[in-house]
Amino acid sequence: MAVNHSNANNAAYREKALKMYPWVCGRCGRDFDGKQLKMLTVHHRDHNHDNNPANGSNWELLCVYCHDNEHQRYLEADALGDVRRDEPETSTYNAFAGLADLMAKKK
Numbered sequence: 001m002a003v004n005h006s007n008a009n010n011a012a013y014r015e016k017a018l019k020m021y022p023w024v025c026g027r028c029g030r031d032f033d034g035k036q037l038k039m040l041t042v043h044h045r046d047h048n049h050d051n052n053p054a055n056g057s058n059w060e061l062l063c064v065y066c067h068d069n070e071h072q073r074y075l076e077a078d079a080l081g082d083v084r085r086d087e088p089e090t091s092t093y094n095a096f097a098g099l100a101d102l103m104a105k106k107k
Helices: 006-022 033-041 066-080 099-106
Strands: 040-044 061-064
Touching: 006 040, 006 061, 033 040, 040 066, 061 066
Parallel strands: none
Antiparallel strands: 040 061
């Protein structure tokens, strides 16, 4: 599974990330330079490719192999329902349930 995020911002945030971080894969530790630099990709930690903060806090540099592996692991976890989402969970707990009954018993 090749990761190809071909949008207009891709080149812009990749360029910024390459200026911010050392040219090393964040997973396998392989160094990149020269012609091999094209093998180093920008991975979005939260898997949201629209989340590109100016400080680069949602990015990490990964080689294409580790990047593909990361996305494959995410897809597998998602298929198993193990992926935690930032969606709010609805609570059914009511702290005051039964309060009226307790108050009525005291009278």
